[in-house]
Amino acid sequence: MDEQPGNMIKEVSVDCVMFGFHADELKVLLLKWSDQDWSLPRGRIFRYEPIADAASRVLSETTGIQDVFLQQFHTFGATARVRNLPGHGNNESPERLAYELFHESIVSIGYYALVDFEKVVPNVTGTYQWCEIPAIPELLLDHNDMIELALVALRKDLRYLPIANLLPQKFTLREMQKLYETILNRKFDRRNFHKLLMSYDFLIKLPEKRLGTANKSPHLYQIDSEKYETALQDGISY
Amino acid sequence: MDEQPGNMIKEVSVDCVMFGFHADELKVLLLKWSDQDWSLPRGRIFRYEPIADAASRVLSETTGIQDVFLQQFHTFGATARVRNLPGHGNNESPERLAYELFHESIVSIGYYALVDFEKVVPNVTGTYQWCEIPAIPELLLDHNDMIELALVALRKDLRYLPIANLLPQKFTLREMQKLYETILNRKFDRRNFHKLLMSYDFLIKLPEKRLGTANKSPHLYQIDSEKYETALQDGISY
DNA sequence: TCGTTAGTGCGTAATTTTTACGCTAAGACC
DNA sequence: GGTCTTAGCGTAAAAATTACGCACTAACGA
Numbered sequence: 001m002d003e004q005p006g007n008m009i010k011e012v013s014v015d016c017v018m019f020g021f022h023a024d025e026l027k028v029l030l031l032k033w034s035d036q037d038w039s040l041p042r043g044r045i046f047r048y049e050p051i052a053d054a055a056s057r058v059l060s061e062t063t064g065i066q067d068v069f070l071q072q073f074h075t076f077g078a079t080a081r082v083r084n085l086p087g088h089g090n091n092e093s094p095e096r097l098a099y100e101l102f103h104e105s106i107v108s109i110g111y112y113a114l115v116d117f118e119k120v121v122p123n124v125t126g127t128y129q130w131c132e133i134p135a136i137p138e139l140l141l142d143h144n145d146m147i148e149l150a151l152v153a154l155r156k157d158l159r160y161l162p163i164a165n166l167l168p169q170k171f172t173l174r175e176m177q178k179l180y181e182t183i184l185n186r187k188f189d190r191r192n193f194h195k196l197l198m199s200y201d202f203l204i205k206l207p208e209k210r211l212g213t214a215n216k217s218p219h220l221y222q223i224d225s226e227k228y229e230t231a232l233q234d235g236i237s238y
Numbered sequence: 239m240d241e242q243p244g245n246m247i248k249e250v251s252v253d254c255v256m257f258g259f260h261a262d263e264l265k266v267l268l269l270k271w272s273d274q275d276w277s278l279p280r281g282r283i284f285r286y287e288p289i290a291d292a293a294s295r296v297l298s299e300t301t302g303i304q305d306v307f308l309q310q311f312h313t314f315g316a317t318a319r320v321r322n323l324p325g326h327g328n329n330e331s332p333e334r335l336a337y338e339l340f341h342e343s344i345v346s347i348g349y350y351a352l353v354d355f356e357k358v359v360p361n362v363t364g365t366y367q368w369c370e371i372p373a374i375p376e377l378l379l380d381h382n383d384m385i386e387l388a389l390v391a392l393r394k395d396l397r398y399l400p401i402a403n404l405l406p407q408k409f410t411l412r413e414m415q416k417l418y419e420t421i422l423n424r425k426f427d428r429r430n431f432h433k434l435l436m437s438y439d440f441l442i443k444l445p446e447k448r449l450g451t452a453n454k455s456p457h458l459y460q461i462d463s464e465k466y467e468t469a470l471q472d473g474i475s476y
Numbered sequence: 477t478c479g480t481t482a483g484t485g486c487g488t489a490a491t492t493t494t495t496a497c498g499c500t501a502a503g504a505c506c
Numbered sequence: 507g508g509t510c511t512t513a514g515c516g517t518a519a520a521a522a523t524t525a526c527g528c529a530c531t532a533a534c535g536a
Contacts, residue, residue: 012345173512209504214511216504216513219512452535453535454482455532
């Protein structure tokens with residue numbers, strides 16, 4: 001253990017697991033550095049910058065998206081991270097050694113983000129794209145572990161936070177139910193789920209309907225932001 | 239916002255909210271720097287050192303205690319922390335300014351620790367001591383907020399983790415009940431609590447009893463570490 | 477020795493929460 | 507018009523939580 005003050009200085013980054021929901025599947029946004037090198041969006045924290053602001057800046061810098069729901073879930077240390085660096089396959093490469101030396105004492109603060117899938121469209125240059133969770137390749141650093149932990153945190157939070165940020169602004173109850181079923185990996189009774197959501201009292205039933213579907217058109221709903229915020233507060237307290 | 243790389247370097251510390259339980263009250267260990275200056279135990283993370291190891295090292299360095307139950311609960315950024323620094327009462331003091339400059343970009347990883355109150359005896363020089371939660375003075379940095387958040391995290395964890403680390407090795411069921419009642423701030427029925435604990439199946443009933451109490455002496459129990467570990471695992475998963 | 481009082485451990489009733497599901501009406505599509 | 511799904515009601519069954527009675531034990535204090 002090296003106790004010189006200079007060596008205790010750490011590079012601190014914010015790493016974001018951005019979840020999207022599409023076609024009844026939960027997806028994660030990945031950055032592509034090369035054909036083999038993928039990672040989560042990440043970045044440094046500026047001087048005076050609150051950590052949460054850094055997380056939201058990182059996401060808007062990479063994808064342009066604003067105002068995402070962000071939740072800090074864990075902070076990761078150095079040990080587990082000194083592996084899976086660029087230039088992998090050749091542990092002795094100078095690039096890898098330099099990278100390790102520079103990054104060895106990194107600390108990463110993990111956030112998960114919930115966004116409307118439609119709002120984030122993979123860019124033309126293909127530097128980032130959505131990936132279904134089962135298909136996620138081996139990522140740089142310990143980003144695979146981070147996604148795993150983010151998912152655990154999301155599931156836990158879903159038990160006492162009403163989460164609607166993964167849906168478009170207007171959505172049907174069925175879509176919301178599918179979202180819950182996918183994240184929690186279980187089925188709900190349509191009628192009970194409907195009652196549960198109504199009891200939360202933060203949904204606004206719109207006069208519009210989703211047309212073009214088979215059979216009867218379902219109503220569209222949207223979040224009453226004000227009531228939603230208080231529901232979030234109440235959900236957290238006991 | 240200053241984007242020069244040199245300014246993005248952060249000092250990373252581990253700050254520990256160490257809980258103890260005594261006389262039916264939850265207490266927190268505070269460090270005394272002067273009559274007015276108190277803080278939580280904290281320290282830097284060494285090179286290559288896992289964060290959790292740093293937390294446990296910080297606690298053993300300050301109090302000598304080993305093998306404590308540690309749980310990371312939140313990471314704190316710079317903004318909320320640029321206040322309540324030594325030399326307070328005089329915002330213009332050179333000491334304060336120097337301190338702020340040096341520490342402005344600090345990141346603190348918060349852990350809470352659960353320890354047997356008896357194992358940590360305030361030292362002769364009085365550099366640290368236990369303090370009941372309602373009596374906690376204004377602390378340095380944002381340590382008051384950290385205690386608040388640690389308590390919220392502890393309460394949340396108590397709902398799905400069986401926590402016994404705040405008690406001495408041998409304890410009575412009544413003591414365990416008091417612990418739960420204090421942390422969750424509610425009462426339990428003696429018989430129901432007994433049934434609940436027994437259903438967990440990680441307690442060993444000892445032949446000994448706690449003598450010297452009024453009336454019938456209660457049995458002593460201790461944790462079956464092996465079963466306790468599996469209970470912790472199961473408690474976390476869904 | 478004996479009354480008092482709390483620990484131990486059983487059972488069970490009362491209550492609340494969760495889950496399952498029947499039923500009717502409406503409405504968009506074919 | 508027939509079909510299928512949404513929407514919303516009600517309610518029954520099941521499970522979990524909470525309340526509590528009772529018999530027995532055993533240490534303490536008088």
